[in-house]
Amino acid sequence: MLGKTAGGLYWMFRFLERSENTARLLEAGFRMALTRSSDAESEWKSVVTTSGTGIGYDAKYDSYSDTLVMDWLLRDSDNPSSVMSVTKSARDNARLVRTALTTEVWEAVNDNWMSLRDLLAKPVTTVDLPAALAVIRKQSALVRGALYGTMLRNDIYDFARIGTFIERADNTARIIDVKYYTLLPSASAVGSSLDNVQWEMILRSVSAHRCFRWLDEQDMTATAIAEFLIFDKRLPRSLAFCVKQTTENLRYLEQEYETRHPCHDLAEKLGRRLKTLDIDTVFDQGLHEMVTEFIRDNNVLGSQVEKDFRFIG
Amino acid sequence: MQSACFLGSRRIMTFAISGLTPNGCATGLVRYGKQMIKKSQIFDEMIQSDGSITPPYQAYNDWFQAQDAERLQSKSEEAEAFFRRTGITFNVYGQSEAQERLIPFDLVPRILAHREWTRLSKGIEQRVRAINAFIWDIYNRQEILRAGRVPKELIAHNEAFLPQMMGFTPPGNVYTHIVGTDIVRTGEGDFFVLEDNARTPSGVSYMLENRETMLQMFPELFSQIRVQPVSDYPKNLRRSLAACAPQACVGKPTVAVLTPGIHNSAYFEHSFLADQMGAELVEGHDLRVVEGRIAMRTTRGYKVIDVLYRRIDDDFLDPLSFNPDSMLGVPGIMDVYRAGGITIANAPGAGIADDKAIYSYMPDIVEFYTGEKAILRNVETHRCAEPEALKYVLDNLADLVVKEVHGSGGYGMLVGPAASKKEIAAFRKKLEAKPSNYIAQPTLSLSTVPIFVDQGLAPRHVDLRPFVLVSPQGVNITPGGLTRVALTEGSLVVNSSQGGGTKDTWVLED
Numbered sequence: 001m002l003g004k005t006a007g008g009l010y011w012m013f014r015f016l017e018r019s020e021n022t023a024r025l026l027e028a029g030f031r032m033a034l035t036r037s038s039d040a041e042s043e044w045k046s047v048v049t050t051s052g053t054g055i056g057y058d059a060k061y062d063s064y065s066d067t068l069v070m071d072w073l074l075r076d077s078d079n080p081s082s083v084m085s086v087t088k089s090a091r092d093n094a095r096l097v098r099t100a101l102t103t104e105v106w107e108a109v110n111d112n113w114m115s116l117r118d119l120l121a122k123p124v125t126t127v128d129l130p131a132a133l134a135v136i137r138k139q140s141a142l143v144r145g146a147l148y149g150t151m152l153r154n155d156i157y158d159f160a161r162i163g164t165f166i167e168r169a170d171n172t173a174r175i176i177d178v179k180y181y182t183l184l185p186s187a188s189a190v191g192s193s194l195d196n197v198q199w200e201m202i203l204r205s206v207s208a209h210r211c212f213r214w215l216d217e218q219d220m221t222a223t224a225i226a227e228f229l230i231f232d233k234r235l236p237r238s239l240a241f242c243v244k245q246t247t248e249n250l251r252y253l254e255q256e257y258e259t260r261h262p263c264h265d266l267a268e269k270l271g272r273r274l275k276t277l278d279i280d281t282v283f284d285q286g287l288h289e290m291v292t293e294f295i296r297d298n299n300v301l302g303s304q305v306e307k308d309f310r311f312i313g
Numbered sequence: 314m315q316s317a318c319f320l321g322s323r324r325i326m327t328f329a330i331s332g333l334t335p336n337g338c339a340t341g342l343v344r345y346g347k348q349m350i351k352k353s354q355i356f357d358e359m360i361q362s363d364g365s366i367t368p369p370y371q372a373y374n375d376w377f378q379a380q381d382a383e384r385l386q387s388k389s390e391e392a393e394a395f396f397r398r399t400g401i402t403f404n405v406y407g408q409s410e411a412q413e414r415l416i417p418f419d420l421v422p423r424i425l426a427h428r429e430w431t432r433l434s435k436g437i438e439q440r441v442r443a444i445n446a447f448i449w450d451i452y453n454r455q456e457i458l459r460a461g462r463v464p465k466e467l468i469a470h471n472e473a474f475l476p477q478m479m480g481f482t483p484p485g486n487v488y489t490h491i492v493g494t495d496i497v498r499t500g501e502g503d504f505f506v507l508e509d510n511a512r513t514p515s516g517v518s519y520m521l522e523n524r525e526t527m528l529q530m531f532p533e534l535f536s537q538i539r540v541q542p543v544s545d546y547p548k549n550l551r552r553s554l555a556a557c558a559p560q561a562c563v564g565k566p567t568v569a570v571l572t573p574g575i576h577n578s579a580y581f582e583h584s585f586l587a588d589q590m591g592a593e594l595v596e597g598h599d600l601r602v603v604e605g606r607i608a609m610r611t612t613r614g615y616k617v618i619d620v621l622y623r624r625i626d627d628d629f630l631d632p633l634s635f636n637p638d639s640m641l642g643v644p645g646i647m648d649v650y651r652a653g654g655i656t657i658a659n660a661p662g663a664g665i666a667d668d669k670a671i672y673s674y675m676p677d678i679v680e681f682y683t684g685e686k687a688i689l690r691n692v693e694t695h696r697c698a699e700p701e702a703l704k705y706v707l708d709n710l711a712d713l714v715v716k717e718v719h720g721s722g723g724y725g726m727l728v729g730p731a732a733s734k735k736e737i738a739a740f741r742k743k744l745e746a747k748p749s750n751y752i753a754q755p756t757l758s759l760s761t762v763p764i765f766v767d768q769g770l771a772p773r774h775v776d777l778r779p780f781v782l783v784s785p786q787g788v789n790i791t792p793g794g795l796t797r798v799a800l801t802e803g804s805l806v807v808n809s810s811q812g813g814g815t816k817d818t819w820v821l822e823d
Contacts, residue, residue, distance in 0.1 A: 313598055
């Protein structure tokens with residue numbers, strides 16, 4: 001496979017994952033603002049911060065409101081991570097790697113772009129937001145379904161998966177990082193309704209509010225939620241799950257290419273680090289410090305993958 | 314860039330005067346399908362002037378008459394949705410919104426009888442063989458120049474002539490691996506070659522997708538009418554390219570398609586062909602010279618390419634040999650090529666054969682290299698460099714189409730019958746200042762084929778581009794090709810950016 005093609009696949013799936021994550025984040029923020037039990041402006045601000053686009057946003061706007069943030073995250077072409085921007089980037093990458101995709105995957109990505117282009121042609125109002133987010137989620141599911149259902153399990157699939165999970169790990173880690181103060185044990189002692197709203201917001205941003213209830217019927221505590229998001233290998237958006245998947249797909253590449261690269265070591269190191277930790281040690285050493293370190297290592301891993309498989313010349 | 318502009322460029326076909334009887338006055342109406350239209354002298358390939366159906370269209374007409382117009386309308390919309398979903402679009406330069414456009418597809422096929430096609434394809438094969446012999450001759454012995462059949466100046470001062478190709482014979486002695494010969498028709502047996510596209514002709518993906526669309530929309534048609542298939546083209550293309558592998562090739566040849574990138578107007582076609590052939594789709598920055606071969610950067614390191622089907626122009630191919638600013642090509646590829654390390658399709662410098670000035674010599678060229686009369690006619694061409702021809706052209710400017718010799722697309726051309734007196738006067742000055750820069754052709758009455766409209770059928774002008782593959786094993790012509798149709802009534806502009814569409818093209822089985 002061409003290095004450029006591998007890079008195209010990797011980025012295509014990072015962008016697709018990002019589109020869905022942004023939609024979910026927006027949904028959580030929207031619910032939060034609806035409860036009126038919190039400071040809406042600071043909640044919208046934390047949504048923008050979590051999306052990693054705060055600098056761009058601040059350069060354009062002076063305040064935070066539902067209308068501005070929704071437009072920024074959904075449609076703004078000045079925001080390279082807006083749903084529309086990443087949907088277009090995903091499709092551009094899909095065109096680039098067209099020969100590596102099945103017809104079904106290509107058509108799903110193309111259809112995704114066409115639907116969202118129409119959907120997001122005009123600003124989305126708060127009334128229309130739930131319907132718009134539903135379309136975005138559905139379109140992502142169609143792409144994923146086409147990938148799982150029709151693609152050969154070979155290096156093409158591996159690069160697609162690695163892109164997905166590196167992006168997802170980054171997303172979950174950033175959500176924890178922005179909201180870490182609500183997850184500290186000291187906060188859980190309060191057990192106020194405010195904390196409950198915050199926790200629900202976090203769980204909703206990773207589509208895990210119902211899963212969490214299924215698994216953890218006892219009381220919702222900050223520690224339990226943090227542990228769930230970092231360590232639970234059953235949760236498809238936990239850090240441990242993402243690292244496990246990335247490592248696994250890298251291992252398939254190692255077998256198929258019969259070559260071991262520095263990125264293999266990095267991924268395994270990241271996995272081992274998570275294994276040696278438990279939630280108490282994390283709190284002892286500092287949740288914020290741990291998550292910051294994870295975000296950095298995950299990024300380094302991504303760059304190493306790009307280098308090892310010659311994405312660019 | 315000729316390679317990139319076939320579907321997007323301004324391209325005007327020779328002009329026709331319609332709706333006139335021989336003595337020049339409009340007459341009554343004539344039956345056209347279910348409606349009456351103005352009587353015309355134009356040859357229609359389906360409906361004769363008395364309203365009867367021509368033999369190749371008999372079976373199709375029977376089917377068409379039994380169809381419900383609303384169903385056909387909804388099928389037509391289905392086709393458009395299909396094209397959008399699969400991404401069969403072309404890019405339009407310089408437009409930020411709606412950068413990708415669809416080429417309208419008309420659901421009435423253009424049908425050629427077996428006998429008509431046999432003659433056409435013989436003529437095309439003869440012409441393509443002559444073209445390859447001509448190019449070899451120009452870059453080697455130059456016998457045709459020495460024999461005085463083609464003037465030396467025409468070659469020496471031609472931008473398409475590449476001195477770097479002198480004394481070199483490409484692998485398999487093939488210069489034009491892929492040719493798209495543009496054909497127009499004016500009557501029952503009157504086919505003319507309008508252009509020989511010997512560089513990197515595009516449009517073949519539309520030929521394939523148009524057929525695919527027809528098969529999906531109207532499967533029953535293909536069980537009732539025996540149409541020669543076109544679907545083997547990608548397989549034949551691969552085989553044909555592989556048969557031209559260079560000396561240095563070891564084992565099964567690796568084929569790749571070189572594209573300028575996703576923003577090129579024909580990118581869809583590049584990726585489509587790579588996909589269908591099972592070849593890698595590469596860009597210049599994926600390639601480099603590795604130990605005297607051209608290699609592509611893969612996830613496992615550099616892998617050698619044997620045959621490169623390039624969809625970029627000569628000028629951009631190698632910054633070390635041609636345009637030093639080119640970012641699209643591969644530095645050093647010409648040296649590797651000349652040393653037998655890679656096959657480039659089509660060969661650099663092949664454009665010398667499809668130049669407009671050379672075109673006028675094509676009947677002589679065919680005769681010179683094949684010893685036979687040309688089967689296919691040229692459109693009569695007046696070379697303004699010759700005093701007598703120039704006088705004739707100046708006297709008849711209002712009736713002629715005058716083209717720049719080296720210009721591509723429709724730039725710098727005069728369409729006499731459509732031009733104002735002022736435009737003609739201005740052009741006359743340009744022509745008188747540099748006659749050798751121009752050729753002139755009469756206006757032709759191009760044939761029409763019906764398209765599907767609200768009222769049923771309506772005649773529209775068409776041209777045809779069959780696709781030809783050349784390898785040491787022979788010449789392969791896919792039965793059919795791409796029919797382009799001017800969707801606006803009376804218009805002769807078939808190009809897609811100005812209201813042109815395409816049709817599936819059928820060649821009937823014997």
